Amino acid sequence: MSYYPLFNLQGNSGFVNVANFAPNDWEVTAQSPRSVCAFRTDGSRWIVSPVAALEPDEFGSFEAASFPSLTGEDVGGTRVEEVVLLSLRTDEMAAECGELPDSTAPVARWPEWRATIGFASGASRVSYQGEINPTPVTASLLSFHPFIQFVDTRNYFVFLNVERAPQHRWSDLEIFIAGSGKRVDVRRIRNNAANVICLDEYGFTDRDLPVFYSGKMTGIPFGFGSAISNGMLSLEHTHPPGSLTVHGDRSQAQREIKTAWVARLRRMAAGGFA
Amino acid sequence: MSDLFPFRRDGGWQTHFELLNVPALIDPDHMASAPYVVRFYFFDENGELIHQWQTENCGIGRRTISIGELLAESGPARGTFCCFHEVYLPQLEAKGAFLAERGYAGFSRGSKSRVRGYVHGNLDAIGLDDTGRLSCLGKGFWLRRGEYRLQHRLEGPATYELCIVNSSSVPEAIEVEVLPEDGVARTVTRVVSSRGSLWTTCKLESGQRARVRVRSKLNLPRPVVFRVEQESFDVFHG
Numbered sequence: 001m002s003y004y005p006l007f008n009l010q011g012n013s014g015f016v017n018v019a020n021f022a023p024n025d026w027e028v029t030a031q032s033p034r035s036v037c038a039f040r041t042d043g044s045r046w047i048v049s050p051v052a053a054l055e056p057d058e059f060g061s062f063e064a065a066s067f068p069s070l071t072g073e074d075v076g077g078t079r080v081e082e083v084v085l086l087s088l089r090t091d092e093m094a095a096e097c098g099e100l101p102d103s104t105a106p107v108a109r110w111p112e113w114r115a116t117i118g119f120a121s122g123a124s125r126v127s128y129q130g131e132i133n134p135t136p137v138t139a140s141l142l143s144f145h146p147f148i149q150f151v152d153t154r155n156y157f158v159f160l161n162v163e164r165a166p167q168h169r170w171s172d173l174e175i176f177i178a179g180s181g182k183r184v185d186v187r188r189i190r191n192n193a194a195n196v197i198c199l200d201e202y203g204f205t206d207r208d209l210p211v212f213y214s215g216k217m218t219g220i221p222f223g224f225g226s227a228i229s230n231g232m233l234s235l236e237h238t239h240p241p242g243s244l245t246v247h248g249d250r251s252q253a254q255r256e257i258k259t260a261w262v263a264r265l266r267r268m269a270a271g272g273f274a
Numbered sequence: 275m276s277d278l279f280p281f282r283r284d285g286g287w288q289t290h291f292e293l294l295n296v297p298a299l300i301d302p303d304h305m306a307s308a309p310y311v312v313r314f315y316f317f318d319e320n321g322e323l324i325h326q327w328q329t330e331n332c333g334i335g336r337r338t339i340s341i342g343e344l345l346a347e348s349g350p351a352r353g354t355f356c357c358f359h360e361v362y363l364p365q366l367e368a369k370g371a372f373l374a375e376r377g378y379a380g381f382s383r384g385s386k387s388r389v390r391g392y393v394h395g396n397l398d399a400i401g402l403d404d405t406g407r408l409s410c411l412g413k414g415f416w417l418r419r420g421e422y423r424l425q426h427r428l429e430g431p432a433t434y435e436l437c438i439v440n441s442s443s444v445p446e447a448i449e450v451e452v453l454p455e456d457g458v459a460r461t462v463t464r465v466v467s468s469r470g471s472l473w474t475t476c477k478l479e480s481g482q483r484a485r486v487r488v489r490s491k492l493n494l495p496r497p498v499v500f501r502v503e504q505e506s507f508d509v510f511h512g
Contacts, residue, residue, distance in 0.1 A: 019425035026420055059427045110494060111512075116426045124506035126391070129426060144299060146292040146336050146378055151388045178299075179306075179334040209294065209336045227389040232506040236392035239376060244300050246275055246398045248371025256365075257300055264302050 002103070002131030003039070003085040004115040005160060006064055007194045008072065010079075010226060012119035012233060014064035015127075016086055020054035023113060028106040031056035037093050038062075039085040039100060040069050041166035041192050046100060048093045051086070062086060078173075078187045079196040085132075085162060086115070099164040100134050123231035130237070132220060134164045137191075139218035142258045143238050144178060145210040147223025148199055153234070154226045155199040157212060161191045161219030168192070171217040174265075175202070178209040181268025191217060196224075213265065275411065276356035276375040276402075277395030280437045280471060280498050281316070281341045284351035289341040290380040290390060296373055297361040298334045306334050311360045314339075315408065318350040321440070321469035323408075325349065331359070338380070354439055354471050358402040374398060381500070381509050391509040393498055399441035400469070410468050412441030414491040419449075422495050424486040424512045428452070430478030431504075436497040437473050438488060440466040449489040450497075452476045457484075 006016045018036055022028035036052040052060045064070045064084075072081040091104045107113070118127025141159070148155045159173065168190055175185045175197075184202050189195040204210055212221060225234035241261075242254030281289040293312065298305040309332040316325040327344050331337070341355065357375045366373060376397075380390035401409045428434050440446050449463040450472065462474045478484060488495045496512035 017427050019423075019427075021423055021425070023423055023425055024420060025423075061427075111496065114425050118508075124503070124508075125501075126508050127426070128510045129512055144294065146294060147392060149390060153389050206338065207335045209334060223392070225389055227387050230387055230505055232387040232389045233508075234389050234391050236378065236394060239394060241299070243376055244296055244374060245366060245371045246374040248366070248369040250371075252369070253300075253366075253371060260302055 002112065002133050003087050003162060004117060005083045005085055005132055005162070005194070006062055006067065006070070007081045007083040008064050008070055009081065009119045009158065009194065009224060010156060010196060012121045014070070015118050015120060016062045017116040018054070018060045018062070018086060018088060019115065020060070020088065021057045022106070022108050023111050024108065027108045027110065030106070032090065034088045034090055036060050037087050037089050038067070039087060040082065043168045044166060046097045046166045048095055048097060050093070076188050077197065078189060080190050081194040081196060083160070083192065083194055099166070100162070119233060119235070121231050121233065124233045126233035126235045128235060128237065132160065132162050134162050135218045137163055140216065140258060141212065141214040141218040141221065142241050142261055143212045143221040145212060145221070145223060145238060147225065147236060148204050148210070149225050149234070150206050152228050154228060156224040157197045157199055158222040158224050159189055159195040159219055160222070161189070161193065161217055163191045166192065171214050173212060173214045176211045176213065176265055176269065177204070178211040181265055183269040189214065189217060211261070213262065275372050275398045276358055276400055277397050278354040278356050278399040278439045278441055278469065279379045279395055280352070280439065281355055282352045282381070283342045286384045288382045288384060291339045291341060291357065292378040292380065293331065293337040293339050293357070294377060295331055295334050296359050296375060297363060300373065301363060301365065302334065305361065307332065313358045313360060313402070314344065314355055316345060316353060316355045317469045318353045319471050319473065321467035324353065352471070352473055354469065356400050383507060387506060391507060393509050393511050396511060397441055397494065399439065410441050410443040413493050414442050414446065415493060419489045419491055420493060422488045422512070424488070424497065424499070426499065426512065428476065428478055428484040428486065430482040431480040432478055433502045434476045434478070435473065435500040435502065436486065437471055438495050438497045439471045440468055440492065442492060443468050446490055446492055448472050448492070448495055450474050451487045451489070452484050453487065454482060454484040
């Protein structure tokens with residue numbers, strides 16, 4: 001079972017609803033009480049806190065306002081928001097751990113065991129059904145971003161990363177226009193955090209397709225929009241490149257797509273990659 | 275292959291689709307400047323083909339397609355559509371793989387906000403072969419019905435609208451059960467044609483909460499969920 005990230009986003013309060021029941025009746029048939037534990041990193045260790053006990057079939061609701069550690073900082077134009085990771089567990093956890101543990105609870109795959117992850121303002125709320133698993137430190141990110149809106153909207157790219165190790169590490173995120181290969185910016189991003197970048201300053205047109213690349217960090221990329229007039233929110237994550245194909249070896253397809261694009265952007269961009 | 279994406283234009287709703295050059299995203303060096311044809315097919319709630327549209331696509335960019343502008347005014351208010359990129363990618367076929375359109379549908383409701391809520395496709399729902407024949411690719415259980423449980427708690431005050439698509443090649447009975455935390459469960463059961471869609475509505479008052487279960491022989495009958503409040507809405511898939 002995965003983790004469910006709780007964080008704030010551009011002044012909108014994060015919330016998570018965790019379901020202690022499986023998403024289907026054929027993969028996980030046994031019901032049992034489970035606890036919800038919160039994991040947060042201080043840069044050197046994972047600090048673990050039990051936050052709820054859920055009976056079978058019960059929902060647990062969690063709000064970012066209940067976690068004082070959920071602060072953020074601006075780093076070179078990137079808003080880095082701390083994240084609390086919620087986990088449904090059947091084992092007892094120590095108060096600290098050196099890396100994020102595997103789950104001991106049953107696993108569902110079709111679909112994955114998900115929670116409602118969302119953000120609320122006074123005017124609106126937005127959510128998605130999701131989960132996040134720790135990613136390898138050697139993985140890379142390539143994301144095509146078709147979510148910029150041009151009427152009444154502030155637009156952001158949100159990059160969410162979770163890794164097993166609690167130590168902070170930084171990487172570069174390069175932003176290109178896919179068609180021309182023009183590199184428009186490089187920003188710093190941090191692991192075990194939600195990194196938020198405003199896209200409106202780049203002057204993208206409605207025919208441009210921004211593409212984001214990081215050679216040394218991967219995670220879940222989102223498009224987040226906030227209506228200027230009434231605060232309505234919009235949120236969706238993008239597919240990884242491997243999702244552009246079906247059947248065959250999807251991991252290999254993803255590697256080949258990334259390789260082709262890295263080579264292309266390297267040829268077309270003004271500067272090189274780190 | 276393509277997912278079957280819901281569209282709606284009832285009650286002020288608008289649907290858009292972000293048309294990307296998927297072949298060029300897969301193979302940018304060979305496909306970036308090669309024009310090719312994209313075909314859209316539209317189906318009503320009964321799975322009947324109501325319209326086809328094609329356009330030439332070229333270059334690596336973004337085109338936001340207004341679905342409502344492609345359909346006759348007198349046509350159905352809701353249904354599904356699919357999108358196929360008619361391109362031969364030998365490097366894919368050599369590996370037994372196919373191009374998949376699982377892109378992004380955007381919904382807006384003019385009276386509330388012009389901000390779009392997006393939901394991405396997931397399934398390899400329908401295929402188009404070399405002869406132009408459409409085939410539904412959804413699978414199902416052979417004997418039993420499965421139960422899918424939406425892991426989202428419905429909370430009022432809001433109106434929830436759920437859309438479930440039958441991507442199998444045969445009609446399937448789909449049962450949607452809404453279980454209020456205090457109140458009587460309500461069930462909607464309908465036989466949905468192949469390529470058809472079931473739309474059902476549930477209104478919750480302030481303080482009310484509920485859960486949703488879907489039973490069908492379809493092996494993943496998870497809905498696209500619209501949560502509509504007074505001045506805003508949210509859209510996501512289960």
